[in-house]
Structures are given as C-alpha cells and as structure tokens.
Amino acid sequence: MDELGLNKLFAGILMAGLLLMVGIKLADVLVPHSELEQNAYVIEVPEGGTAVAAAPADTGPEPILALLAGADAVAGEKLAKKCTACHVFDAGGANKVGPALWNIVNAQKGAVGGFSYSSALSEFGGEWDYVALNAFLAKPKAYIKGTKMNFAGLKKPTDRANMIAYLRQQADSAVALPTDAEIAAEAGS
Ligand code: HEC
Incomplete structure (x- = not known):
C-alpha cells in the first residue's frame, strides 16, 4: 500500500471513531438517563426491620x-x-x-x-x-x-x-x- 493509501486508511479509522463519539453524545441528548426515583422493583421492608427477619427463624421442635x-x-x-x-x-x-x-x-x-x-x-x-x-x-x-x-x-x-x-x-x-x-x-x- 502506498503512502496515500495509508493516509486514507487512517482518515477512515479517525472518521469512524469521530462518528461513534458523536453518536454516543447524540444518544445521550436524545435519551437522557435520569436517576430512578424508586427501585423498579419495590422490595417491602417493614419499618425498622430487615427483610430477612420475615423468614421463620426456628425449624426446631415445638416447646415441650x-x-x-x-x-x-x-x-x-x-x-x-x-x-x-x-x-x-x-x-x-x-x-x-x-x-x-x-x-x-x-x-x-x-x-x-x-x-x-x-x-x-x-x-x-x-x-x-x-x-x-x-x-x-x-x-x-x-x-x-x-x-x-x-x-x-x-x-x-x-x-x-x-x-x-x-x-x-x-x-x-x-x-x-x-x-x-x-x-x-x-x-x-
Ligand atoms: C430401631 C431401633 C430403635 C427404636 C425403634 C428406638 N430407638 Fe432409641 N435408640 C436406638 C439406638 C440404636 C440408640 C443408640 C444410638 C446411637 O448410638 O447413635 C438409641 C438411643 C436412644 C436414646 C439415647 C440413650 C443414651 O443413652 O444416650 C434415647 C433417649 C432413646 N433412644 C429413646 C427412644 C425412644 C423413647 C423411642 C421410642 C419413641 C426409641 N428410642 C425408639 C434404637 C432405637
């Protein structure tokens, strides 16, 4: 490949990179990603407790x-x-x-x-x-x-x-x- 050919190749790569960056920026502007106010899936946690506490604690025999x-x-x-x-x-x-x-x-x-x-x-x-x-x-x-x-x-x-x-x-x-x-x-x- 001669020098001109190489230059064209580099120019092409550069162009592709630039287009990618412009594309990403554009996507950012068009589809702004805001922080969610709430979890998409709401997990119920009782006040002052933990979610784990809801599971039965003891599988042992009943008191006797x-x-x-x-x-x-x-x-x-x-x-x-x-x-x-x-x-x-x-x-x-x-x-x-x-x-x-x-x-x-x-x-x-x-x-x-x-x-x-x-x-x-x-x-x-x-x-x-x-x-x-x-x-x-x-x-x-x-x-x-x-x-x-x-x-x-x-x-x-x-x-x-x-x-x-x-x-x-x-x-x-x-x-x-x-x-x-x-x-x-x-x-x-
Ligand atoms: C099929 C035979 C079998 C039946 C039925 C059985 N046992 Fe046992 N039992 C054993 C054996 C064997 C041991 C010793 C276990 C070991 O060494 O791990 C043992 C141990 C015990 C011990 C502990 C004794 C020690 O010295 O530490 C108690 C208490 C006991 N059995 C009560 C009962 C009662 C009450 C029943 C009925 C509701 C019963 N067993 C039914 C075979 C039986």
Whole structure:
C-alpha cells in the first residue's frame, strides 16, 4: 500500500471513531438517563426491620416443658410400644438394639454401661434433660446427625410430652418437673 493509501486508511479509522463519539453524545441528548426515583422493583421492608427477619427463624421442635405437668404417662407407656423393639424401659433392663432406658431423664448422653454407641451420640455431650429429649424424640437424626437410632420421630408435641412423662417415671426417683422460669425460658428461646 502506498503512502496515500495509508493516509486514507487512517482518515477512515479517525472518521469512524469521530462518528461513534458523536453518536454516543447524540444518544445521550436524545435519551437522557435520569436517576430512578424508586427501585423498579419495590422490595417491602417493614419499618425498622430487615427483610430477612420475615423468614421463620426456628425449624426446631415445638416447646415441650409447658406440656409436661399435664402429660399422660399412661399414654406414654402405650407409645413406648414404638420403642420396645429396641429398648427396655424397666429397672435392670438389658441393652438390646438400643441402650436400656431406666433412669434416662437427666442422665449423661451416651453413657449406659455396656452399650456400644455411635460416635455421633457418644461424642455429642450434655445430658438428656427434657429439652434435649424433646428435640431428639421429635427427629432423632436431625438432632444427632449420624445417630444409629433408626426411628423417624414422634411428630406430635403431646405424644412427645406423654412419652417423656413415661420416661420420667421409669427411674429410681422421678426428676422434678420444669419450673415456671424454665418453661418461660424455653418458650422465649
Ligand atoms: C430401631 C431401633 C430403635 C427404636 C425403634 C428406638 N430407638 Fe432409641 N435408640 C436406638 C439406638 C440404636 C440408640 C443408640 C444410638 C446411637 O448410638 O447413635 C438409641 C438411643 C436412644 C436414646 C439415647 C440413650 C443414651 O443413652 O444416650 C434415647 C433417649 C432413646 N433412644 C429413646 C427412644 C425412644 C423413647 C423411642 C421410642 C419413641 C426409641 N428410642 C425408639 C434404637 C432405637
């Protein structure tokens, strides 16, 4: 390409660039983009709150302590038929598929002598107080991931209360019922 040809090429590129710039400016003038006064999609946020707070906070089991005083241990004993394939509830009962459950309320978790627990349960820690039993019996595998207790759970809070009332009686001496303060604390948590 000779010198003139090159000049024409550069002139062409320059011209194209200029036209582009003029075009952009023109578009700006013809279609002014103003700031939106409001979001195009309005997201409702309650006064003083956050949008996230609207989601249900807790998917855990319903509180149980308030139900215990009026719970029916006899109904609990009937429910225990769901457990007796694996557990014995009587004094001096032997371990079966699951550990013997005499004196289980307020016992250390995973501590029945001679029973070979899953590491999930033996390392879980804490005691089988009413709140822990409620969570475990509602959905064993949700409360202790990896437990080898193959039981779906007792869905109804009254069933769990009755079951726990029966467990409470299957002991050398029944653990005290929850105090009003404990009930209030659980309901507020
Ligand atoms: C299919 C057998 C099976 C059924 C049914 C079953 N369990 Fe269990 N349960 C087990 C096994 C196995 C363990 C030990 C779990 C582990 O080590 O992870 C266990 C553990 C437990 C523990 C913890 C004991 C401890 O020493 O920490 C409690 C409490 C319990 N079961 C209560 C119940 C109740 C109440 C029912 C009936 C509503 C029930 N289980 C039904 C097999 C069963």
